[in-house]
Amino acid sequence: MRYFVICSITVTLFFCILEIECCPRIVSRAQWGARKPRSVSRILPVRYVVIHHTVTGFCNTQASCSSQIRSIQRYHMDSRGWSDIGYNFLVGGDGNIYEGRGWNVEGAHARGLNRNGIGISFIGNFQARSAPANMMAAAKKLIQCGLRKVYIMRNYQLKGHRDVNPTSCPGNKLYRQMNNLR
Numbered sequence: 001m002r003y004f005v006i007c008s009i010t011v012t013l014f015f016c017i018l019e020i021e022c023c024p025r026i027v028s029r030a031q032w033g034a035r036k037p038r039s040v041s042r043i044l045p046v047r048y049v050v051i052h053h054t055v056t057g058f059c060n061t062q063a064s065c066s067s068q069i070r071s072i073q074r075y076h077m078d079s080r081g082w083s084d085i086g087y088n089f090l091v092g093g094d095g096n097i098y099e100g101r102g103w104n105v106e107g108a109h110a111r112g113l114n115r116n117g118i119g120i121s122f123i124g125n126f127q128a129r130s131a132p133a134n135m136m137a138a139a140k141k142l143i144q145c146g147l148r149k150v151y152i153m154r155n156y157q158l159k160g161h162r163d164v165n166p167t168s169c170p171g172n173k174l175y176r177q178m179n180n181l182r
């Protein structure tokens with residue numbers, strides 16, 4: 001039993017170094033069909049993790065989530081005039097994490113915390129509807145991954161967008177669920 005525990009910890013660390021085991025599956029920009037960003041910059045690790053919702057329809061397949069994300073990117077780049085999609089990562093109802101700007105690039109999602117925070121946005125509207133368990137598990141795993149890789153400071157603070165800017169984001173239901181992401 002003891003041998004098994006030590007063995008499984010060793011195997012986990014080994015795969016973690018290989019970036020296989022300790023992070024959730026992340027659908028890359030190429031996989032969801034992203035356009036190229038216009039600029040990039042960031043200094044890691046960050047002190048804040050900021051939770052958002054997209055206030056779009058829900059999606060539960062990689063194809064439908066990718067399509068949602070492409071239209072969010074189009075809106076952020078063409079209507080808002082930003083250099084890229086605003087979020088660092090998105091969480092799909094299919095249980096996948098989608099790469100937005102990623103770990104290394106400053107986002108445009110929460111005024112005041114963009115430089116020092118990772119923005120994670122749940123695809124859908126979570127004002128009156130709870131985020132399902134698969135989305136919560138994926139987001140939690142992403143945060144754990146960021147902590148292990150020291151992209152996120154150990155003493156980080158978890159914020160809802162409404163804690164930082166005047167907005168209802170990430171919705172009442174998801175805001176109440178946020179403690180489960182720690």
Ligand SMILES: [Zn+2]
Binds near residue numbers: 109167169170
């Ligand atoms: Zn927000």
